[in-house]
Amino acid sequence: MSNPQNATLARVKGAAIDGRLRVLRIRQQLFHSLHGALIQRREELLQTIQNDDNCSAEEALVVYGSSLIDLRNHYNALDLSTGLQEEYRLARKESNENKRTPIAMTYIIPGRFALFFSLISALCAAIEAGSCVIVEFQDTTIKTPSLLQEIIHTSLDLEAFAIVSDRAPAEYLAQCVVIDQSNAITAEDVFPRRTLSSPISRSIAFVDRTSDIELAAQEIVASRSAFGGNSPYAVDLVIVNEFVLEKFNIAATKALQSIREAQKLHQLPKEPSHRVKISNNKIFDDANRDDNLQWVSGIKMNRSHQLARTKVPSSRIVLVHSVTSLDDSIDFLGTDAQQEIPIATLYLFSGEREAKYLSQYIVSQATYVNHIPAQLVVGPRTPFDYAINLHQRYTRDMFEFPSPQIVPSKRSHLTSTIFTKASFIDSVAREALKDIRQPKSGAWGFFEQGIVIGAFVYLLPMFSITITGVGYGVWRAYWSIRS
Known part of the structure; x- marks a missing residue:
């Protein structure tokens, strides 16, 4: 690996340690800057997509449009008031059980199919989460990587975002979320913090x-x-x-x-x-x-x-x-x-x-x-450990880990007093489980009910007619005798 690339990786790591993207307003500004750059280079991007992906003009429009819609969905998910409410829960003596913390760095290895969408969808999800990003572009003859590199360099913070041409060291990847759309990472060689791969399916x-x-x-x-x-x-x-x-x-x-x-x-x-x-x-x-x-x-x-x-x-x-x-x-x-x-x-x-x-x-x-x-139709496979989301190929939670904040409540048990409640805990533990409410053996089930209903529907009319006929015959016989 070249010394300039080492310096680039170190620079992004420094921004991650500083928490450069933790501030929500900064992330919103990054989305605006990236969106503006993509709009400005629209015609050039459409032509490049059409040439590199060997697709029609309509298909190129779908790739381009899907990418910007994905960007907008991630941007719209950022809300300052909601973020502040979550941030200050603990100060209000409230638990924040759903708190999540971003994994500081993301390393993206884009796939070949629909490269533009594949990269933008992963990049935007990482920005929403607040993770610094390194993108690996190997030497290639297609033009999409170089065009995207220009857009990233002009629209995003170069301290927190970078492009590299060689694979980062294993010890560096161990600190990253690795988005492997090309299935280039093997478990025997590298152990990333988390791997979001696109396995064959x-x-x-x-x-x-x-x-x-x-x-x-x-x-x-x-x-x-x-x-x-x-x-x-x-x-x-x-x-x-x-x-x-x-x-x-x-x-x-x-x-x-x-x-x-x-x-x-x-x-x-x-x-x-x-x-x-x-x-x-x-x-x-x-x-x-x-x-x-x-x-x-x-x-x-x-x-x-x-x-x-x-x-x-x-x-x-x-x-x-x-x-x-x-x-x-x-x-x-x-x-x-x-x-x-x-x-x-x-x-x-x-x-x-x-x-x-x-x-x-x-x-x-x-x-x-x-x-x-x-x-x-467009983009990489969703990692198998996550649900397929039709609005976002990658979701924010893929780049985070849970870190709940809990304050004492009525149901909390202090370690210092737990052994004084041993008898109570024992009594609660020995309580019988709730009844599963399964019908007792021999009770009428579905088929028995069907037989009864069938008998009621078919036999009752016949029984009624028979009783009526016998009654009528007895009545006629009675009046014949009296006559």
Whole structure:
């Protein structure tokens, strides 16, 4: 590592020790400065995004707009009055059980996909938390890193923010939150204070016979086609109930054709040749010999095939697998082969009751019913230990640790007097647990109630008619005898 980089890292560490970003007003000013710089360089940024990400003008606008919206969401979360209320709770003899303290430094290793959004989303979350930031940009031919470096240097505090080209030492990273969007950090070499990585995961879509097939096909194909299929949350495998398989294939093919026509109309960039040639790969040739997995865009395979259990390479290919029932899909995704790569997002196109059943037994980081959120198309994966937030890819709590402040209360127990209350504690500890209110054995349950209701509905009318008929017969016989 060069001496200038050592000096840069030391400078940021000094700002972190001084608590440079602890002051809320300073963080608000940083957001304003960064936002103004991004607006000022808008046209240049849009062109750079379009060139580096090989995307359309519309896709570049989505990346740029999503980044600024993410910035605004973090800025809006800062409120001076709320911050002061929290800060002075202890002075008012009130506990602050939710107090959190920022981890002083953040080290960002941006990912290659949607680099602009990937960096801005992480940077803004760190600023909101009050953490100083080091960004690692390796030597590259793309222009986004150099443009972002210029923006950071002109809009942010150079004492608290820096760009480096070489990996910081392990002992330095041990003091940082490391955002590893490229999966470049290995646990054997580095032990950061906290690691927010973007591990490889899959996105699975399920189309049930109770779903809107046209909507499902449009959402799935759009997810797979956006940004050349590079999005981490693009659908990797579609599981379709065989009852609606043919209908879904037709709808998906129609959606694919609409995308091709839009490309021709707007002259959108074509995918690199290696993505097209993948259909000639032996994986796809071998898959054509089995009918267990149906296909869209020329692909089919059985459920034991490699592509049915892996992350699909960047392409606009839609892989479709048929199942016979909800339970069949649960059993399929529960196999050891399917568990090798975890499911990040589960997109369920079905009725609400079917969605409840599937999401209960298929483990995923998040489940979305009858839609694929547009917010997920851009940016890196959310770290697995945190909930996926559609408004912010990274959240403030990822850069903080809990540090509650507690004052004595009526329920507090002083250490100096605890042993004088030993008998009371013992009596409380031996109290019986609350009744779980489970019906006693032999009590009428669901099926017994059903039998009684059925008997009431079907047998009571027959019993009433019989009694009425017998009564009428007795009455007629009585009057016949008297006559």
